[in-house]
Amino acid sequence: MAFSMKQRANTGLARKATAATSRVPAMVVRAVAAPAPPAAATETKNAFGVFRLSYDTQNEDPSLTRSWKKTIKVAVTGASGNISNHLLFMLASGEVYGKDQPIALQLLGSERSKEALEGVAMELEDSLYPLLREVSIGTDPYEVFGDADWALMIGAKPRGPGMERADLLQQNGEIFQVQGRALNESASRNCKVIVVGNPCNTNALIAMENAPNIPRKNFHALTRLDENRAKCQLALKSGKFYTSISRMAIWGNHSTTQVPDYVNARIGGMPATDIIRDMKWFREEFTPKVALRGGALIKKWGRSSAASTAVSVADAIRSLVTPTAPGDCFSTGVISDGNPYGVRDGLIFSFPCRSKGDGDYEICDNFLVDEWLRNKIRASEDELQKEKECVSHLIGMMGGACSLRGAEDTTVPGEV
Amino acid sequence: MAFSMKQRANTGLARKATAATSRVPAMVVRAVAAPAPPAAATETKNAFGVFRLSYDTQNEDPSLTRSWKKTIKVAVTGASGNISNHLLFMLASGEVYGKDQPIALQLLGSERSKEALEGVAMELEDSLYPLLREVSIGTDPYEVFGDADWALMIGAKPRGPGMERADLLQQNGEIFQVQGRALNESASRNCKVIVVGNPCNTNALIAMENAPNIPRKNFHALTRLDENRAKCQLALKSGKFYTSISRMAIWGNHSTTQVPDYVNARIGGMPATDIIRDMKWFREEFTPKVALRGGALIKKWGRSSAASTAVSVADAIRSLVTPTAPGDCFSTGVISDGNPYGVRDGLIFSFPCRSKGDGDYEICDNFLVDEWLRNKIRASEDELQKEKECVSHLIGMMGGACSLRGAEDTTVPGEV
Numbered sequence: 001m002a003f004s005m006k007q008r009a010n011t012g013l014a015r016k017a018t019a020a021t022s023r024v025p026a027m028v029v030r031a032v033a034a035p036a037p038p039a040a041a042t043e044t045k046n047a048f049g050v051f052r053l054s055y056d057t058q059n060e061d062p063s064l065t066r067s068w069k070k071t072i073k074v075a076v077t078g079a080s081g082n083i084s085n086h087l088l089f090m091l092a093s094g095e096v097y098g099k100d101q102p103i104a105l106q107l108l109g110s111e112r113s114k115e116a117l118e119g120v121a122m123e124l125e126d127s128l129y130p131l132l133r134e135v136s137i138g139t140d141p142y143e144v145f146g147d148a149d150w151a152l153m154i155g156a157k158p159r160g161p162g163m164e165r166a167d168l169l170q171q172n173g174e175i176f177q178v179q180g181r182a183l184n185e186s187a188s189r190n191c192k193v194i195v196v197g198n199p200c201n202t203n204a205l206i207a208m209e210n211a212p213n214i215p216r217k218n219f220h221a222l223t224r225l226d227e228n229r230a231k232c233q234l235a236l237k238s239g240k241f242y243t244s245i246s247r248m249a250i251w252g253n254h255s256t257t258q259v260p261d262y263v264n265a266r267i268g269g270m271p272a273t274d275i276i277r278d279m280k281w282f283r284e285e286f287t288p289k290v291a292l293r294g295g296a297l298i299k300k301w302g303r304s305s306a307a308s309t310a311v312s313v314a315d316a317i318r319s320l321v322t323p324t325a326p327g328d329c330f331s332t333g334v335i336s337d338g339n340p341y342g343v344r345d346g347l348i349f350s351f352p353c354r355s356k357g358d359g360d361y362e363i364c365d366n367f368l369v370d371e372w373l374r375n376k377i378r379a380s381e382d383e384l385q386k387e388k389e390c391v392s393h394l395i396g397m398m399g400g401a402c403s404l405r406g407a408e409d410t411t412v413p414g415e416v
Numbered sequence: 417m418a419f420s421m422k423q424r425a426n427t428g429l430a431r432k433a434t435a436a437t438s439r440v441p442a443m444v445v446r447a448v449a450a451p452a453p454p455a456a457a458t459e460t461k462n463a464f465g466v467f468r469l470s471y472d473t474q475n476e477d478p479s480l481t482r483s484w485k486k487t488i489k490v491a492v493t494g495a496s497g498n499i500s501n502h503l504l505f506m507l508a509s510g511e512v513y514g515k516d517q518p519i520a521l522q523l524l525g526s527e528r529s530k531e532a533l534e535g536v537a538m539e540l541e542d543s544l545y546p547l548l549r550e551v552s553i554g555t556d557p558y559e560v561f562g563d564a565d566w567a568l569m570i571g572a573k574p575r576g577p578g579m580e581r582a583d584l585l586q587q588n589g590e591i592f593q594v595q596g597r598a599l600n601e602s603a604s605r606n607c608k609v610i611v612v613g614n615p616c617n618t619n620a621l622i623a624m625e626n627a628p629n630i631p632r633k634n635f636h637a638l639t640r641l642d643e644n645r646a647k648c649q650l651a652l653k654s655g656k657f658y659t660s661i662s663r664m665a666i667w668g669n670h671s672t673t674q675v676p677d678y679v680n681a682r683i684g685g686m687p688a689t690d691i692i693r694d695m696k697w698f699r700e701e702f703t704p705k706v707a708l709r710g711g712a713l714i715k716k717w718g719r720s721s722a723a724s725t726a727v728s729v730a731d732a733i734r735s736l737v738t739p740t741a742p743g744d745c746f747s748t749g750v751i752s753d754g755n756p757y758g759v760r761d762g763l764i765f766s767f768p769c770r771s772k773g774d775g776d777y778e779i780c781d782n783f784l785v786d787e788w789l790r791n792k793i794r795a796s797e798d799e800l801q802k803e804k805e806c807v808s809h810l811i812g813m814m815g816g817a818c819s820l821r822g823a824e825d826t827t828v829p830g831e832v
Contacts, residue, residue, distance in 0.1 A: 064659065080717075086502065089723050095511060119717025123724040126641070126648050126709070128658045128731075225542070232542050242544045243480065293542070301496075301535025307505050308539040315544075 078155025079107035086310035156197025180210025221333030252380025294414025494571025495523035502726035572613025596626025637749030668796025710830025
């Protein structure tokens with residue numbers, strides 16, 4: 001089968017795309033709709049099957065598009081996988097970035113998944129989402145991350161048989177080193193990066209350290225699924241509907257050392273500990289219920305929880321592009337530099353955060369950390385420090401041996 | 417493993433649920449959130465694991481719920497399958513029925529898929545959708561369809577090796593006979609039914625004929641995916657963005673005899689035939705491109721197009737609950753009784769329709785049917801008549817032999 005070679009000479013990506021194309025001649029680029037190019041641009045060289053360079057958008061109803069914002073470019077890795085198969089449709093629907101926010105999707109897959117990527121693009125096309133203005137697919141991160149305003153890094157290699165977490169750190173760390181460098185060269189200088197592929201905190205750290213041109217605070221590791229699951233468990237335990245739970249912080253690593261914070265959580269505006277008067281449950285059962293939820297689910301469902309993971313990625317983005325309710329927070333793994341809780345600098349660590357809705361955030365500084373919480377947070381911090389040492393060679397750091405070899409497996413069950 | 421036996425004695429489903437529970441004692445019912453019951457109702461007998469009868473919704477922020485409509489009950493069959501795994505999250509998000517429309521999901525699965533259904537319910541729960549007020553799961557259609565305002569009939573048995581379409585008609589016809597009877601007994605008297613499981617037109621006919629208590633015009637067979645794919649193909653061919661395509665009717669059966677109507681289609685408000693001046697393409701290539709799209713997709717993607725199918729079900733619902741734009745139409749398979757185009761009565765046939773957004777619709781009466789279209793429509797009509805004769809024993813009709821045995825397979829590729 002033949003892939004088309006596209007010249008995006010009439011789009012904003014022109015310079016970068018041409019550079020990347022010359023580097024990787026077998027590149028696949030597929031544009032569902034490019035921003036209204038001159039008529040000549042619709043002459044596509046070597047168009048493959050149903051693929052074309054662009055649509056002429058001039059016939060569109062201006063009453064629809066007049067109030068729209070400038071199109072944002074969202075790069076997604078692991079784009080042919082199960083999580084993306086939910087997430088991409090949520091993004092295209094306008095549910096995440098808003099009904100006035102047109103979007104271009106730039107999808108990264110592997111050589112092996114090229115055809116699957118085309119299938120995903122065809123399904124997106126058949127879905128006729130008005131806000132979806134362009135879909136491009138490719139296998140070169142330097143090209144796919146071109147001018148990206150957001151990079152949603154879903155892809156990671158699954159753990160093979162007999163591999164331990166230390167091996168996974170190494171294997172996926174190398175991928176995130178390459179992708180971090182590609183972000184550094186190609187993405188928007190203010191690109192927001194959300195890492196989902198595991199081990200996501202340390203993968204985010206590696207990407208960040210390899211992308212010095214992008215602000216360190218723009219890198220996130222997804223702990224929102226943990227937050228959502230924690231809210232659900234508090235709802236189940238208290239008999240209150242889940243919308244009544246607030247200030248549900250996840251601290252630390254997205255692993256079984258994560259710390260769902262019952263101390264600061266609220267139920268119907270009251271301290272959770274005033275509603276659920278069962279400290280034994282909070283201290284012994286709550287954290288495992290959250291951390292092992294994915295494993296419980298995979299036993300029922302027979303496959304990993306792609307849909308709710310995608311929902312949590314959508315939630316994580318929405319929390320950055322809409323203002324946080326007064327007094328509330330959301331959880332995300334971000335760089336610990338200068339945090340108000342004494343966690344050592346230089347780790348991607350989950351904190352309670354709030355946002356003005358401008359894509360930026362700040363770490364909430366008014367959470368009470370009691371002794372129980374302090375000890376749990378320290379244990380997760382120690383784990384992240386060890387993970388960092390295991391990948392020191394990938395982040396330009398002098399490092400010793402990886403002390404996680406043979407350690408207990410703290411990977412969240414139900415994930416790779 | 418143990419399933420919980422639930423008494424829904426404090427919900428509106430009480431009478432029906434109790435009756436159904438006594439009929440099928442091993443019934444699984446799981447309520448994520450029931451409408452604020454008295455405090456005693458939270459005492460759940462035999463609660464299974466994380467499952468509980470209900471949440472107390474009294475602590476919710478009234479500013480959120482004050483303007484909400486009355487909760488609607490949406491029953492979904494094949495609820496643990498791939499299409500539902502997309503559709504349920506779209507329904508729960510508020511994207512389909514509206515942001516002020518709370519929803520109860522009533523999920524039907526098979527004995528074999530019971531645990532998978534629980535997994536789906538757990539993922540819905542973890543997704544914290546404010547509008548999702550209740551999730552119940554079960555294997556008895558009489559129970560699951562209880563008081564349903566909508567029934568989305570996704571489930572059908574896939575075709576086994578060596579089976580032809582006539583066998584599939586028989587096998588799935590029996591399922592839709594049972595489910596039609598269950599709708600007749602349990603569902604809301606004005607329940608809207610959308611059949612997705614194939615062969616969907618004749619399945620819808622069987623369900624309708626077995627549910628005399630529900631208006632015949634409330635039964636739909638999904639041809640919206642065909643409409644969406646046809647719009648995409650016109651966009652690709654014309655180089656116009658897909659939002660500029662209107663009046664794209666699909667006539668007839670959801671099979672390869674379907675008739676995507678280029679005669680009445682508009683591109684940017686102009687006749688499609690004025691924009692794409694290529695009658696050979698319209699007559700020879702357009703219909704196969706639409707009808708064979710699912711097959712092309714399955715070759716790329718390696719699995720059937722669950723996501724875009726779910727999107728088209730969401731579109732089909734949205735077309736009934738929001739007013740149709742003036743002059744436009746949507747396609748849906750509905751009862752042909754008294755239609756303005758001379759199609760014989762008593763078939764579920766896809767027509768261009770419009771709606772005031774009240775859940776009802778009318779067949780558009782101003783479509784031009786030229787000779788080419790007339791002949792194509794007749795061929796699809798003949799096929800539907802033959803399908804009807806093959807299932808005559810399932811709809812209480814005197815019937816002869818099934819003349820479709822050994823006939824050409826007209827099942828849309830990529831589907832069962």
